Amino acid sequence: MAQSLIDINRMPRGGPDASCLDRLLETDRLEYLDRDDVDQRVKTSVIRALEWTGERFGNTERFAEVALAEVADVADPRILELGAGHGGLSRKLLDWHPTASLTVTDVDEESVAAMAAGELGEHPRVTVRQMDATAIDAADGAFDLAVFALSFHHLAPAQAARVFAEGTRVAATLVIIDLPRPTSPLHLVRLATMLPFAPLLPFVHDGVISSLRTYSPSALRALAEYADPAIELDLRSGLLSPQVVVARRGDAAASLPKGQR
Numbered sequence: 001m002a003q004s005l006i007d008i009n010r011m012p013r014g015g016p017d018a019s020c021l022d023r024l025l026e027t028d029r030l031e032y033l034d035r036d037d038v039d040q041r042v043k044t045s046v047i048r049a050l051e052w053t054g055e056r057f058g059n060t061e062r063f064a065e066v067a068l069a070e071v072a073d074v075a076d077p078r079i080l081e082l083g084a085g086h087g088g089l090s091r092k093l094l095d096w097h098p099t100a101s102l103t104v105t106d107v108d109e110e111s112v113a114a115m116a117a118g119e120l121g122e123h124p125r126v127t128v129r130q131m132d133a134t135a136i137d138a139a140d141g142a143f144d145l146a147v148f149a150l151s152f153h154h155l156a157p158a159q160a161a162r163v164f165a166e167g168t169r170v171a172a173t174l175v176i177i178d179l180p181r182p183t184s185p186l187h188l189v190r191l192a193t194m195l196p197f198a199p200l201l202p203f204v205h206d207g208v209i210s211s212l213r214t215y216s217p218s219a220l221r222a223l224a225e226y227a228d229p230a231i232e233l234d235l236r237s238g239l240l241s242p243q244v245v246v247a248r249r250g251d252a253a254a255s256l257p258k259g260q261r
């Protein structure tokens with residue numbers, strides 16, 4: 001580990017060099033999804049809203065394209081979805097890839113039970129199970145790809161760094177997809193449009209907190225470096241579109257064609 005634990009835990013979500021304003025635009029407050037004192041129906045409504053918006057606005061398809069591009073050269077890819085929530089991404093991957101096998105997981109027991117009770121639970125190429133992305137219960141190299149979508153911001157820095165370490169231990173490639181962290185003025189505008197609805201709609205409440213907890217590209221680099229300096233990142237961030245982080249261990253990255261490193 002390159003930096004001390006205390007440093008990484010104090011790192012702003014905007015990264016080590018975040019501006020004063022950016023440092024104000026973050027919170028330790030938890031989303032409903034992360035709280036034990038919140039009615040399960042509220043959490044389920046957030047998960048359902050995520051599933052619906054993912055389908056409606058095309059994110060589920062976009063994320064599936066990103067994931068499958070990373071295993072395009074693997075005949076029968078073994079894919080691990082972490083923090084799957086509703087399982088929409090895994091269902092899309094199964095639809096689109098005729099031989100991929102999927103291990104579909106989440107740390108939340110209720111979400112895992114709901115996914116296991118649905119279509120995924122009966123699929124012959126699927127295993128549904130509970131799993132913590134910060135302590136993955138799988139052997140080194142067990143997967144060709146691990147994917148963690150719209151979940152990374154839930155984790156405090158030291159835990160988030162664990163995802164880099166664990167994801168690249170169990171899979172040749174780790175893909176993290178998360179919200180973009182806009183520049184501070186744009187961030188203020190985004191928050192201002194959401195805040196009036198936050199007390200009314202649990203999905204927006206969690207969206208505001210997500211926005212404040214999202215890591216910037218420089219924070220993502222610092223977290224990966226902290227996890228293991230041998231982890232190499234390919235970071236693709238848009239202004240408003242989700243940011244995509246492709247992480248590999250240096251030795252795995254070196255075996256790829258130059259264009260894909």
Ligand SMILES: C[S@@+](CC[C@H](N)C(=O)[O-])C[C@H]1O[C@@H](n2cnc3c(N)ncnc32)[C@H](O)[C@@H]1O
Nearest residue numbers: 050083084085106107108132133149150151154
């Ligand atoms: C905002 S939801 C995203 C669900 C889905 N991936 C999507 O794209 O809509 C975040 C999910 O991350 C899960 N999560 C939070 N911490 C986790 C951890 N340490 N390991 C695995 N999953 C976690 C939550 O239970 C929740 O299902």
